[in-house]
Amino acid sequence: MTKPLEGIKIIDFTHVQAGPACTQLLAWFGADVIKVERPGSGDVTRNQLRDIPDADALYFTMLNSNKKSLTLDTKKPEGKEVLERLIRESDVLVENFGPGALDRMGFSWERLNELNPKMIVASVKGFSDGHHYDDLKVYENVAQCAGGAASTTGFWDGPPTISAAALGDSNTGMHLAIGILTALLGRDKTGKGQKVAVSMQDSVLNLCRVKLRDQQRLERVGYLEEYPQYPHGEFSDVVPRGGNAGGGGQPGWVLKCKGWETDPNAYIYFTIQGHAWEPICKALGKPEWIDDAAYKTAEARQPHIFEIFGTIEAWLADKTKFEAVDILRKFDIPCAPVLTMKELANDPSLRASGTIVEVPHKKRGSYLTVGSPIKFSDMKPEVTASPLLGEHTEEVLASLGYSRQDIFNLREIKAV
Ligand code: CAO
Numbered sequence: 001m002t003k004p005l006e007g008i009k010i011i012d013f014t015h016v017q018a019g020p021a022c023t024q025l026l027a028w029f030g031a032d033v034i035k036v037e038r039p040g041s042g043d044v045t046r047n048q049l050r051d052i053p054d055a056d057a058l059y060f061t062m063l064n065s066n067k068k069s070l071t072l073d074t075k076k077p078e079g080k081e082v083l084e085r086l087i088r089e090s091d092v093l094v095e096n097f098g099p100g101a102l103d104r105m106g107f108s109w110e111r112l113n114e115l116n117p118k119m120i121v122a123s124v125k126g127f128s129d130g131h132h133y134d135d136l137k138v139y140e141n142v143a144q145c146a147g148g149a150a151s152t153t154g155f156w157d158g159p160p161t162i163s164a165a166a167l168g169d170s171n172t173g174m175h176l177a178i179g180i181l182t183a184l185l186g187r188d189k190t191g192k193g194q195k196v197a198v199s200m201q202d203s204v205l206n207l208c209r210v211k212l213r214d215q216q217r218l219e220r221v222g223y224l225e226e227y228p229q230y231p232h233g234e235f236s237d238v239v240p241r242g243g244n245a246g247g248g249g250q251p252g253w254v255l256k257c258k259g260w261e262t263d264p265n266a267y268i269y270f271t272i273q274g275h276a277w278e279p280i281c282k283a284l285g286k287p288e289w290i291d292d293a294a295y296k297t298a299e300a301r302q303p304h305i306f307e308i309f310g311t312i313e314a315w316l317a318d319k320t321k322f323e324a325v326d327i328l329r330k331f332d333i334p335c336a337p338v339l340t341m342k343e344l345a346n347d348p349s350l351r352a353s354g355t356i357v358e359v360p361h362k363k364r365g366s367y368l369t370v371g372s373p374i375k376f377s378d379m380k381p382e383v384t385a386s387p388l389l390g391e392h393t394e395e396v397l398a399s400l401g402y403s404r405q406d407i408f409n410l411r412e413i414k415a416v
Contacts, residue, residue, distance in 0.1 A: 003030025003379055008184065011036060011086055011093040012067060015043045017140065017166060018124045018200065019096030020063040021173030026180065027066035028372050028381035031092075034396055035064060035387065036083065039071040042389040055363040061386040062369040065359060068392035074105055078410060083107070085400045087115045092180055096124035098137045109195050119193040120183040124172050128199040138200050143168025147204020152211045154241045156229065161241070172203040210247050214239045226251060231303050246271060251298065253309050254338065257321040268321045270312055271334040272305075274298050279331035284315050354380060361385040 005026055012023040012035040020035075020043070027033040037043055045059040070086075073079040087093065093112065095102055102108070102123075112121050126138025127146070136142075141162045144150045154161030165171075179196035187193060205212070214224055215238070223235050226249065227242045246252035252271035259266040272280060277296070281289045289295040294304070301308060316324050321337035328335045339347075345368055350356040357371040362385065372381040397407045 003381075005030035006032075008032065008092065009090040010034065011083075011090050013093060013095040013097070013102075014124075015096065016045055017059075017063055017169035018172045019094055019176075020045075021166075021170040022122070022124070022176040022180070023067065023094050023173075024063055024065055025174065025177050025372070026092075028383065029379075033067040034086070034090075034392070035067045035069050036074065036086075037069055037071050037389060039073055039390070042069070042071065046389060052364060056361075056386060056388070058367055061359075061361060061364065061367050064386035065369065065383045067387055068396060069387035069390055070393050070396045071390035072393075074107075080106060082397065082400065082402075082410070084115055086396075087112060087119060089400075090116065090119055091184065092120045092122060094122045094176070094180070099125060099135050113193065113195075117193060118187060118191065120180055120187065120196060121193065122176050122180050122183075122196040122198075124176055124198055124200065126200050128202055129197060131199070131201070133201075138168070140166055140168040143172070143200035143204050146201040148208040148211055149204050152208065152239055152241060155243045156233070156241050158241070167204050167207055168200045171207060172198055172200045175203045175206070211239050225299075225302060228306075244269075249298070250274070250334070251302070251305055252334075253305075255309060255313050255316055257316045257324055258319055265338050265340050266321055267338040268316070268324050268328075268335050269338065270309070270328075272298075272301070272308070273334055276331070276333050280333055283328055283331040283333065284312060286311065354383075357383045359383050359385050362388060 008026070008031040010023060010026060010031050010033045012019070012033045014020050014023055014035070023031075023033045023035070035043070041047070043060055043064070045063065046056045048057050048059050050057045072082055074083050087107075109121055112119060125134065126136050126143060127133040133146070138146070141150075144153075144162050144167055145160065147168070149167050150160035150162055153163055176196065176198045179198055183194050183196050218224055218235060218237070218239060223230050224239070224242075225231075226245060226247075227235075227240060228245050229235055229240055229242075244252070244254045250271050250273045252269060254267045255270045257266045257268055278290050281287055281295075294300055295308070319327070325335055325337050337343075344350060345356060347356065353375070354371045355373060356368060358366050358368055360366045369383060371383050374381075394407055397410065402410065
């Protein structure tokens with residue numbers, strides 16, 4: 001099956017998570033992704049949190065599938081020469097080094113554009129160019145704090161909280177992938193490459209836009225009616241942390257199910273969607289609430305929403321999270337069990353859809369990873385193993401026109 005990005009050559013000068021998540025996505029869709037790594041060590045995640053001695057860590061394998069690995073010391077003249085050849089025939093270069101690292105290496109945007117005016121140069125940085133923090137190095141949790149996620153996540157009586165979801169890293173990588181694809185389409189029209197830059201702060205903020213909505217509402221009216229602080233608590237002049245409240249117009253909460261005393265994940269998320277009030281009352285065996293003025297509208301319910309959640313929890317007390325959802329789904333109530341990683345890893349639906357895949361690996365045996373969350377009618381992205389360090393060095397050098405003797409002579413820069 002021909003994949004849409006076949007024929008697109010990408011220099012993957014990325015490391016850790018934000019950049020690799022972007023290039024992995026493009027590799028799944030057919031791009032020829034060549035990961036350029038420092039000889040001897042490679043991407044730092046190869047060694048981070050190893051679970052098998054001498055085998056690449058899952059942190060690396062789960063973010064670098066479907067790629068080739070070329071080891072090259074790009075600070076040495078011979079390495080730069082190889083990289084220049086690669087640049088001349090590539091469509092995209094993706095990087096997420098610390099601020100200024102690529103310039104210091106001698107590959108500024110101007111130089112790259114001179115070497116290959118058709119190439120797209122895509123970068124992830126912690127903050128956007130010109131920002132007063134644009135010299136900072138940034139990791140996931142730093143970005144969550146800088147982008148507004150931390151100040152608005154957690155409970156009102158606790159500290160700012162980091163989400164387990166990679167809002168700073170993989171999310172930024174997904175934004176960058178959209179930017180690259182857009183620039184590729186633009187190049188079809190203009191014949192020119194361009195620079196595509198995404199900051200982690202901006203990408204987090206983009207996902208927190210409803211909180212910026214709330215800041216403006218708060219400034220106008222002084223309260224936020226869907227937050228647990230309303231109507232009994234107090235609001236300051238900044239958006240508070242709302243615990244597990246729903247972020248839209250639908251109140252919801254994480255509710256205890258049978259077994260919560262011993263199982264920390266025996267919970268469901270329950271949403272009281274306005275038009276589902278009648279079915280909810282029927283499901284709970286509370287038909288008298290349907291027309292009761294104290295319950296009938298969302299506005300009437302809000303002052304005693306936790307009493308309503310308490311009633312729902314009493315109803316849930318003899319039902320597992322799965323039994324509860326099986327009942328509630330018949331009433332068209334938006335809800336889900338709180339699923340653990342173990343449950344997700346073994347979920348037959350996720351295996352069948354290719355969202356969780358098992359990938360054979362030369363050194364590890366096999367590992368589980370998350371496959372493409374994007375599904376296509378004409379293509380099923382196949383996930384192949386991440387490369388060993390330098391696995392494709394000779395192949396890539398040969399494809400660049402280096403002879404066997406040249407490749408032998410270059411062993412210094414590709415030594416693994
Ligand atoms: N050959 C020779 N040198 C190489 C090389 C190669 N193949 N690949 C990388 N290097 C060098 C770079 O030139 C740079 O050297 P200098 O600092 O001397 O110029 C160095 O290795 C990499 O520097 P770095 O700043 O990128 O690495 P770090 O470990 O100090 O910082 C990180 C890591 C992630 C904080 C930083 O890269 C960063 O802020 N990136 C941008 C934001 C980002 O993507 N963060 C998400 C990371 S995922 O949580």
